[in-house]
Amino acid sequence: MKNERGILFILSGPSGVGKGTICKALRAQKLNIQYSVSATTRNPREGETHGVEYFFKTKEEFQKMIDQNELLEWAEYVGNYYGTPIEYVNQTLDEGRDVLLEIEVQGALQVKKTFPEGVFIFLTPPSLDELRSRIVGRGTETEDLINNRMAVAKEEIEMMKHYDYSVVNDEVESACDRIKSIITAEHCKVSHVQPKYEKMFRS
Amino acid sequence: MKNERGILFILSGPSGVGKGTICKALRAQKLNIQYSVSATTRNPREGETHGVEYFFKTKEEFQKMIDQNELLEWAEYVGNYYGTPIEYVNQTLDEGRDVLLEIEVQGALQVKKTFPEGVFIFLTPPSLDELRSRIVGRGTETEDLINNRMAVAKEEIEMMKHYDYSVVNDEVESACDRIKSIITAEHCKVSHVQPKYEKMFRS
Numbered sequence: 001m002k003n004e005r006g007i008l009f010i011l012s013g014p015s016g017v018g019k020g021t022i023c024k025a026l027r028a029q030k031l032n033i034q035y036s037v038s039a040t041t042r043n044p045r046e047g048e049t050h051g052v053e054y055f056f057k058t059k060e061e062f063q064k065m066i067d068q069n070e071l072l073e074w075a076e077y078v079g080n081y082y083g084t085p086i087e088y089v090n091q092t093l094d095e096g097r098d099v100l101l102e103i104e105v106q107g108a109l110q111v112k113k114t115f116p117e118g119v120f121i122f123l124t125p126p127s128l129d130e131l132r133s134r135i136v137g138r139g140t141e142t143e144d145l146i147n148n149r150m151a152v153a154k155e156e157i158e159m160m161k162h163y164d165y166s167v168v169n170d171e172v173e174s175a176c177d178r179i180k181s182i183i184t185a186e187h188c189k190v191s192h193v194q195p196k197y198e199k200m201f202r203s
Numbered sequence: 204m205k206n207e208r209g210i211l212f213i214l215s216g217p218s219g220v221g222k223g224t225i226c227k228a229l230r231a232q233k234l235n236i237q238y239s240v241s242a243t244t245r246n247p248r249e250g251e252t253h254g255v256e257y258f259f260k261t262k263e264e265f266q267k268m269i270d271q272n273e274l275l276e277w278a279e280y281v282g283n284y285y286g287t288p289i290e291y292v293n294q295t296l297d298e299g300r301d302v303l304l305e306i307e308v309q310g311a312l313q314v315k316k317t318f319p320e321g322v323f324i325f326l327t328p329p330s331l332d333e334l335r336s337r338i339v340g341r342g343t344e345t346e347d348l349i350n351n352r353m354a355v356a357k358e359e360i361e362m363m364k365h366y367d368y369s370v371v372n373d374e375v376e377s378a379c380d381r382i383k384s385i386i387t388a389e390h391c392k393v394s395h396v397q398p399k400y401e402k403m404f405r406s
Contacts, residue, residue, distance in 0.1 A: 124400065157400065160393055160397060161393060167391050177387070178391055181384035181387035181391075182391060184381055184385075184388075185389070186388075188370050190325065193369045197327065197360065
C-alpha cells in the first residue's frame with residue numbers, strides 16, 4: 001500500500017445529526033486517518049490549542065487565505081470565519097495518509113467543487129422525530145428556533161443526493177463501523193488500486 | 204432496512220487466486236447473504252446435493268435454459284455446461300437478501316452485460332510469484348500447463364478494469380474482512396438508500 005495517495009473523506013450531514021460525536025468516537029479508535037484542522041477567526045476556547053482543534057487566525061490572515069485560494073471551503077458563521085486549508089489536506093494525502101474532514105452541508109458542497117475526488121459521506125438521523133428530539137435535547141433553543149432548525153435540516157437532507165454514501169446515525173458504534181467499512185471499501189476501488197497492479201505486472 | 208432490494212455481489216478473479224477458499228470462509232461466518240447456486244450438466248460428485256452445490260441438469264434441460272434466456276451467464280468447461288439461473292438470483296434479491304456469486308472471469312464479464320447493477324469484486328494475488336506457487340502447489344500440473352495457466356491468469360488480471368473493486372487475497376481473514384466492508388459500504392451508497400429517505404420524509 002506504500003506510495004499510494006491518501007483519500008479525502010468528507011463527513012457531513014444536517015445540523016444536530018451528531019457529526020461531532022461520531023468524529024470523536026472515530027478519533028478514539030486511533031485509525032490510520034488524519035483529522036483535518038480548520039482555520040477560524042473565532043477566539044480559542046479554554047483548552048483549545050492552535051493547530052489541534054483549529055488554526056486560529058486574525059480576520060486579515062483569513063482574508064489573505066481566501067484571496068490566495070488557500071481554502072477548500074470557507075464560511076462565515078455568527079460573525080466568525082471558518083475554513084479548511086488546502087495545503088494541510090494535500091500534504092497529508094501526499095504522505096499516503098487519509099484525511100477525514102467533518103463539515104457542515106454547505107461547506108461540503110463547496111468542497112465537492114474544489115475537490116471532487118473526495119469521498120462524500122452524509123450522516124443521517126434514523127428519523128425526523130429523532131432529529132427533533134436531539135435538537136430539543138440540547139435544551140438551548142426556543143420552539144421557534146427548533147422549528148427553524150428542523151426546516152433547515154429537511155433542506156439539508158435533500159442534499160444527500162450530492163453525496164456518495166449515506167450513513168444512518170442510529171448508534172454511535174454502528175455508524176462508526178459503517179464509516180470504517182466505507183474507508184476500507186474505497187481503498188479497494190479498482191480506480192484506486194489499478195495503477196499499483198499495472199506497475200507490479202510491468203516489472 | 205426492510206423492503207430494500209438485495210444486492211448481487213460477483214466475486215471473481217484469475218484461476219488459482221483462491222476464490223473458492225474465500226467463499227468457503229465467508230460461508231462459515233454465516234453472513235446475511237445467499238450464495239448463488241449454479242446449474243451444471245456434470246455428474247454429482249460424492250456428497251453433492253441437488254440445489255445445494257449445484258442444480259444438476261441434463262444437457263437437454265440446460266439447453267432449454269439457454270434458449271429461454273434463463274441464465275445470467277453460462278459456459279462449457281471440459282465437456283460440461285455450467286451456468287447461473289437468473290430466477291434464483293432475482294427471487295432472493297426481491298426478498299431483500301444479498302446474493303454472492305463466485306465465478307470465473309469470463310462468466311463475470313457476461314454477468315456484467317446481463318446484470319450491470321451488480322457489484323463486481325476482483326480477487327487478486329498479492330504477486331505473480333505467489334500466484335505461480337499456488338498453481339504449482341496443487342501438484343497436479345505439468346510445467347507447460349503451469350506456464351499456460353500463468354499466461355491466462357495475466358490476461359485475466361487485465362480484466363480487473365471492468366470490475367468495481369479489487370481485493371488482494373494476502374490472507375483469507377483479511378480478504379474476507381475487505382469483502383464484508385464492501386458489502387456494508389454498498390448498502391450505504393446514496394443511490395441505494397435515497398429512495399427510502401424520500402419515502403420517510405414524504406410521510
